[in-house]
Amino acid sequence: MTSLAPEAKGAEKLVFSLEETVSLLERLRARGPRVHCITNSVAQNFTANVLLALGAVPSMTVAREEISDFVKSAEGFLVNIGTIDDERRAAIDLGLDAVEDAGLAFVLDPVLVNRSPARLKLAKSCMARRPAVVRANADEVAALSGGDTPEDFAKNAGVTLALTGAVDRVTDGRRAMDIASGHPLMARVTAMGCAASAVVAGFLCVEDDPLKAAAAALTVVGLAGEEAGERSQGPGSFVPAFLDALYRLGREGGAK
Numbered sequence: 105m106t107s108l109a110p111e112a113k114g115a116e117k118l119v120f121s122l123e124e125t126v127s128l129l130e131r132l133r134a135r136g137p138r139v140h141c142i143t144n145s146v147a148q149n150f151t152a153n154v155l156l157a158l159g160a161v162p163s164m165t166v167a168r169e170e171i172s173d174f175v176k177s178a179e180g181f182l183v184n185i186g187t188i189d190d191e192r193r194a195a196i197d198l199g200l201d202a203v204e205d206a207g208l209a210f211v212l213d214p215v216l217v218n219r220s221p222a223r224l225k226l227a228k229s230c231m232a233r234r235p236a237v238v239r240a241n242a243d244e245v246a247a248l249s250g251g252d253t254p255e256d257f258a259k260n261a262g263v264t265l266a267l268t269g270a271v272d273r274v275t276d277g278r279r280a281m282d283i284a285s286g287h288p289l290m291a292r293v294t295a296m297g298c299a300a301s302a303v304v305a306g307f308l309c310v311e312d313d314p315l316k317a318a319a320a321a322l323t324v325v326g327l328a329g330e331e332a333g334e335r336s337q338g339p340g341s342f343v344p345a346f347l348d349a350l351y352r353l354g355r356e357g358g359a360k
């Protein structure tokens with residue numbers, strides 16, 4: 105089962121209850137926020153389905169002539185650098201200009217930033233635009249942080265870090281919390297992390313504190329993952345079971 109037990113070394117424990125997570129989930133479902141995602145070609149479809157299962161309204165365009173309008177009419181925004189081409193590169197720039205104008209909090213997913221200097225440069229240019237939350241796995245955080253602890257990275261960069269893996273850690277440098285929900289099959293399907301980043305962007309629409317938004321998002325993703333893991337036979341059946349579990353989570357009768 106989920107452990108919300110916070111562990112904090114050099115950071116204050118974040119006490120964030122399951123009830124608070126459920127209440128934010130209800131707010132998200134009631135509000136149905138628009139979340140614009142510039143994301144990679146592998147993750148687009150799954151990410152859109154995950155947001156829809158939660159009750160958010162995804163959009164994904166990267167067209168130069170409309171990206172600013174989409175961002176300005178959205179409540180949440182995600183930049184994911186998993187597959188980069190000229191169109192996405194331009195969209196990231198224009199999208200982040202619009203985010204700045206609109207004062208919107210955004211999430212950065214620096215996919216595979218550990219794999220190429222060009223990607224590291226792009227991720228750092230996105231970091232300079234001050235994401236509210238960076239959601240990444242351990243290899244990606246190591247590349248971005250140059251080996252700093254998660255807390256020091258978050259503090260020095262002025263962001264909330266949502267570091268995922270078998271156990272997730274969320275920290276803003278001052279406060280920290282570990283989230284141990286989830287299932288090993290989550291790492292056996294593509295784009296689970298990418299979709300989790302989009303879910304963080306969704307929760308940022310209903311919670312101003314980025315640390316609480318990230319904690320709630322990863323808790324919800326982890327709980328749905330656990331449920332789906334119990335109900336599926338392998339990666340193939342895990343994906344639809346995960347979408348069903350997200351949809352049903354916390355509703356009457358539980359996620360059954």
Ligand SMILES: Nc1ncnc2c1ncn2[C@@H]1O[C@H](COP(=O)(O)OP(=O)(O)OP(=O)(O)O)[C@@H](O)[C@H]1O
Pocket residue numbers: 215240241242268269270271272285286287288289290291293294295296297298299300322325326329
């Ligand atoms: N072994 C595991 N046990 C439990 N949960 C896991 C495990 N591996 C990953 N997860 C969960 O899966 C989600 C995605 O995390 P992960 O670190 O795998 O992202 P990622 O490497 O960025 O994935 P991708 O790039 O394929 O989208 C998180 O919610 C995380 O908690």
Ligand SMILES: Cc1ncsc1CCO
Pocket residue numbers: 144146147186187215294295296297298
């Ligand atoms: C497989 C893959 N390659 C680039 S992005 C992506 C989706 C998971 O990050």
Ligand SMILES: [Mg+2]
Pocket residue numbers: 215216240241297298
């Ligand atoms: Mg990833």
